Amino acid sequence: MTPRTPARFADSRHEDRRRTFPALQPLEGEDFASSWWGNAWVEALEDTALDRARLTRGRAYARRGYVDAITVTPGRVMAYVHGTRPRPYRTEIRLRTLTDGDWDDFLATAAARPDHIAALLDKDVPHALASVADLLPTPGDLIPDCSCPDDGYPCKHAAALCYQTARLLDEDPFVLFLMRGRGEREILADLSHRNATRSAAERTGAASGTPVPTVPASEALAARPLRPLPPPFAPPAHPGRPPAYPQTPGAPDPLALDLLATEAAARAHTLLTTGTDPVAQLTQWQDAVRLAAAHPGSGLTASTRALYRDLAAATDHTPTDLARAVAAWRQGGLAALVVLEEPWDPPAGPFDRARPALIAADFPHFRPWRNHLSTRSLQLRFGRDGLWYGYESDPDREDWWPRGTPDADPVGALTALLGR
Incomplete structure (x- = not known):
C-alpha cells in the first residue's frame, strides 16, 4: 500500500465553501505547524486525546503520507486515511461553526483596523482578532469520527487527519475560517464592502464640516439629582469562555491560564446564579485534585503532565499521590477522596x-x-x-x-x- 503524495499545497476549484487539498508530501524531521494558530489546533487535538499511544501512531501515519486528499467544508474536515487494511478508512473531524452574530463581530473588528485587513491578506491571523469570535478550537471542540473499528478518542486515523490539517492551517488560515463557516472570497468581499462603507462615511463627515456639539461648563457642573441606577442584567445562561492563549516564550503556560480563567468564570457564574460557591469549602489539596480531575486527558499529554507536576508540588504531594486522588475524585467526588485518605x-x-x-x-x-x-x-x-x-x-x-x-x-x- 503506497499513499498518494502530490508535489505541493493546492486546492481544487470548487465553490467558496468547499475546498479540496491533494494529499500532502510525507514530512521528515519537521513540526506539523509553525504558526501559532496551527500549533493551537495541534494542542486542542492533544489535550482532547484519551490515549497517548494513538496520537503517536497518528503522527507516524501523517508523516508517512497515509492521509489522502482532504476536503474542508463548514464544520467538517474529511479524508480517506490508509491503515493496515487494503481499503482506506473514511475519517472526519467535526467542529462548531460560528453564528452570523459571531461573524458580524469578527468582520466588524477586522474592518475597523487596516493592519488587521493587511494581516489577513498576508495569510496571518492577529492574536486579538482570533479571540473575538472563538475561531481557534479548544480542548473538546474537535469531534473525531472514523469508519475503522478502533473506538479510541481519537483513533490513529483521525489523529493523522488532524496533524495533516495543521499543515493546511499553517499554510493558509482561511482554511480555519472555512471550517468555522465562511469561505475566503465571502470574507474578503464582506471586508471590502465594510471598508468602503467606513471610508465613505469618514469622507462625508469631514466634508460636511458639522461642528462638534458642546455643553456649557456651568450646565455640566450644576447640581442635579442623580438618576436611579438601571436594574442589573440577568445572569447569562452559561459561564463565558476564556480567550485562546498562545504559546509564547517567557509567558505563563497557556494551559494553566486557560484552566484558571475557565475555573474563575464557572465559579463566578455559580456564585451569581445561586449565591454560593461550592469550591470555597475545599482545602487547597482538595481543590488541586478537583482541578486535575476536571481537565480532559489529565496526565496523558506533556502539558497535562506538567499540570500534575505543578499542582502536586504546590500542595506538597507527589504526582502519583495526585493521580491516585484524581482517580478517587472521578469515582465519587469529595466523598470518595475522603474514603481514600481517612x-x-x-x-x-x-x-x-x-x-x-x-x-x-x-x-x-x-x-x-x-x-x-x-x-x-x-x-x-x-x-x-x-x-x-x-x-x-x-x-x-x-x-x-x-x-x-x-x-x-x-x-x-x-x-x-x-x-x-
Missing part, C-alpha cells in the same frame, strides 16, 4: 453485614480492617456516606487504586469493580 471505625450495622453478604455471593476471602474489606488484590472501603467504594492492587502489594462505581450494596460495588 480510614475510620464504622459502627455496628451495614459493615458487619457485608462479609456474610459477600460469602453468600461466593466471595468468601475478604478480611476486615477498620472500614476496609480486603483480599490480596481487591478491596472494598465503606464510606461515611453509606456507600462501598472499590479498589484494586497488584497481589500483595498494598498499592490500592480506586476503581469501579460506588454502591450501597457491597456485592454490587464488587461486581462493578470486576466488570461483571
